[in-house]
Amino acid sequence: MDAVPGDAAVAGLFLTHRLGLVRLAFLLVGDQETAEDVVQDAFAALQRRWSRLADHDRMLPYLRVAVVNGCRMVHRRRAVVGRFTGERETPFWSAEAATLLGETRREVLLAVRALPRRQREAVVLRYYLDLSEAEISEAMGVSRGTVKSTTFRALRALAVKLEETR
Structure with missing residues (x-):
């Protein structure tokens, strides 16, 4: 199976920046599991879009934006669920x-x-x-x-x- 373009670059970014991005997401969403999911989704999106992204030297800012936006989506989902169930966010x-x-x-x-x-x-x-x-x-x-x-x-x-x- 041939490697997808950008595999090595995304893997390097993952190894270097995953932990910091998970910490960022944790502080924004409040739980480790969700934070890890948000970061994983950001890296998966980066991998899918690699060939369409113009500036491969600016991938860390791209990932930060993706993580912040992913955390916003989590909060929106939690708000909707909370309106229907009456549940409050769990402590982080x-x-x-x-x-x-x-x-x-x-x-x-x-x-x-x-x-x-x-x-x-x-x-x-x-x-x-x-x-x-x-x-x-x-x-x-x-x-x-x-x-x-x-x-x-x-x-x-x-x-x-x-x-x-x-």
Whole structure:
């Protein structure tokens, strides 16, 4: 069987960036299994579209966009299911993870998790992945000004929320 064009490149990207992308997805969707599914779907889409993509040197930003969009789809599906079943989202930490995390770190993660989706995305991309405003703008599909204002509002909300818990 002949190799599909881009197999080696996608495999290299997978080995190099999968873990970071799963961590990103985990912070956005709240559970490991779903995060892994979102990242796997992003890599599968990259593989399918490889021959149609023009700039093969910009695949990591492409994957980030795919992961952020995949996480958005997960939230939309959860919202629809929640409307029909009345169920709320399950906590994003397991008992084991909660035990391993310090109380302060857990409070910060809970506060980030409580942010509106766009603010949560901006904070995670900026402070977890350490992306620039331009990279965040590209990943979220918004302007740099929107990134700035969204991040500012998110940090202000986090400060208020974390001060309340003290």
